[in-house]
Amino acid sequence: MTGDAESAVEKELLKDNIDVKATILKVGHHGSKTASLEEFIHAVNPSYALISCGLNNKYNHPSQEVIKRLKNQNSIIYRTDEDGDVIISITEKDIVKL
Numbered sequence: 001m002t003g004d005a006e007s008a009v010e011k012e013l014l015k016d017n018i019d020v021k022a023t024i025l026k027v028g029h030h031g032s033k034t035a036s037l038e039e040f041i042h043a044v045n046p047s048y049a050l051i052s053c054g055l056n057n058k059y060n061h062p063s064q065e066v067i068k069r070l071k072n073q074n075s076i077i078y079r080t081d082e083d084g085d086v087i088i089s090i091t092e093k094d095i096v097k098l
Contacts, residue, residue: 002028002035010040020044024088025075027051031062038069049075050086057081 002010005028013020025046028035030053049070053061062079070077078086 001026004029006032006034007037007040010035010037014039014043022046024048024050027062027066027070029061030057030059031066031079032059033063033065036066036069038072041069041073041075045073046070046075049077050088051077051079051081052086053079053081055081 002025010028020040020043022044023046025041025044025048027049031051051062051066061081067077080086
């Protein structure tokens with residue numbers, strides 16, 4: 001869950017060698033071009049990417065650059081502006097115990 005994190009935060013996470021790998025990525029800053037760097041998406045390696053943005057929003061979110069980066073990573077993309085509400089269900093068997 002990246003919230004409104006932009007590229008500066010993503011760079012810090014990568015610089016600090018924080019393990020960001022995840023099956024699901026809640027794409028940062030509504031899919032803005034100021035977030036979701038190619039290196040960050042590659043490190044996360046998400047199977048699914050969720051983008052929360054309004055239909056016909058004045059910021060033109062999500063950025064086509066971000067969409068391209070996610071597609072290059074072979075992520076399945078869900079967008080609230082196109083798909084409506086996105087509901088994720090995680091069961092106990094989905095949870096990895098460390």
